[in-house]
Amino acid sequence: MSSGTVPSRLIVMGDNTTRLWGLSSYERIERLADKAGVGGPKADTTSLWADQGYAFDPLWMTHAMATPRLWVMHGDRPVLVRDEAALLPRIAGEAMLPPEGASVYRIEDRPTLYNESLRKQQQPFFEPLVPGNVARLERESYYGAYKGVTDILTKYLWPELAFHLTRLAARLRMTPNMVTVLGAIGCIAATFFFLYGHYWAGVAVGFVFMVFDTVDGKLARCTVTSSFWGNIFDHGIDLVHPPFWWVAWALGLSHHGLAYSATTFGWVTGTILIGYVVQRLIEGWFIKRFGFHIHVWRKFDSDFRLVTARRNPNMILLVGSLVFGRPDIGLILVAWWTGLSLLVHFWQVITAELQQARGEPVTSWLEG
Structure with missing residues (x-):
């Protein structure tokens, strides 16, 4: 303590x-x-x-x-x-x-x-x-800066790519905010690609943004250059942009003759947006209520963070739908997965409250 x-x-x-x-x-x-x-x-x-x-x-x-x-x-x-x-x-x-x-x-x-x-x-x-x-310590410090509980892509797909980009950025004397700005440009570009139905281009640019989203944080930790405003900038973009991507994706379907009806558009985008916001609110409430993140309570919660309905797991569903030429079905799957993830969040909260009511402490399994 x-x-x-x-x-x-x-x-x-x-x-x-x-x-x-x-x-x-x-x-x-x-x-x-x-x-x-x-x-x-x-x-x-x-x-x-x-x-x-x-x-x-x-x-x-x-x-x-x-x-x-x-x-x-x-x-x-x-x-x-x-x-x-x-x-x-x-x-x-x-x-x-x-x-x-x-x-x-x-x-x-x-x-x-x-x-x-x-x-x-x-x-x-x-x-x-x-x-x-030096080479081994840089690698160890980089991987030591990785979150132990995160999504499946960040944890398994691009750590090595992001490591080399982080080393390059450090050698070029780039600041984390510079990397964040470059990523933000890619994030905005991906939104417009999705809006006009250029899904593969949007995915490619979005992939670059998602990797840069890892690089800026690792660069800040490894070079000890994190700042209050840098964190606000980085996490603010992370928090705000996903709903814009999903709505742009839905609107872009019209360019492929796959536009939703008004009813389908309403329930798909509504489920995704409301589910996203409510999940985030639940996570914030859990931290305030119990003093730690909901995803580190039990091992199940940490494992579920790998695939819960956040940007990166959702992109897996959308890219899979593109492979089969059905981006419309991909977004419907995202809506269903968002709803199921939200139910899991409610179950987590109710279970934690019941445990607390029984007089059993609610603590993270990682602290044991």
Whole structure:
């Protein structure tokens, strides 16, 4: 549990010229500490000490913020410490025993920590930063930034493609917002392609947008450049655009002689739009009610997130319908799947409330 305070200052020791994601070790540690609020208005009397001869997952910084007497060790050497100034190592590489009462982690044991923001248990990397390790550490940090609970395409289809694009963007010194803007252009273009019945072109451009939607978030996490407005921009596009895609798809059917009747158009688009909004509202309510995301409650809920009626799973249905030359049937399938997914959401909420009413705690299975 968080102590509610952060260290009063950052102390980075040692020397290292090896770069990770284009950042020097010192710059990366400084960005992580700044993002975590070290030295902010809620600072306590402890200091955060780091050996820049090592690279570590951002989750270790989060854990340090929640653990006032944290000592991360590599053998007999401290590599990340949060403690009172008088107890800190004097130089990098110094052999030192952690003081009595400290929370000690040894990186050679690869401890498992829960990443609340990414909704997964993980063994965050913490290793020497040397030239021979850079490629492997970049890959590990990239995959470590992946959500443990997400849709089937994001989890299985394009992680490797997005990894190489993320590395390229970092080498080109692109910011996450630049990638988001490029993706937004593709998102708008896909909408117009769908509207005029150019479905395959829309799918192709939409695929690029969906991959870029992964790249911007991973680039932000890997280069420690996420920002409040960047998150608003990225997640705002994610939240708003799907209904426009589905309505444009329905209107584009007229260009293929497959236009719906007024009644069919009403129930198909109405079911999809209302179902989408209500599902999102349920997810937000669940977080407010129980303090965590509905998709990480039980293993079933995490598994169902792979295919629940969101943009990417819906696109699988639509692309399948294009293969058979029936984009009209594809959208009808999306409507049915949206309705079924909404029923699952209601069942999840009712089950959680009944469990709470019985006096049984509602907690995430990933935290166990």
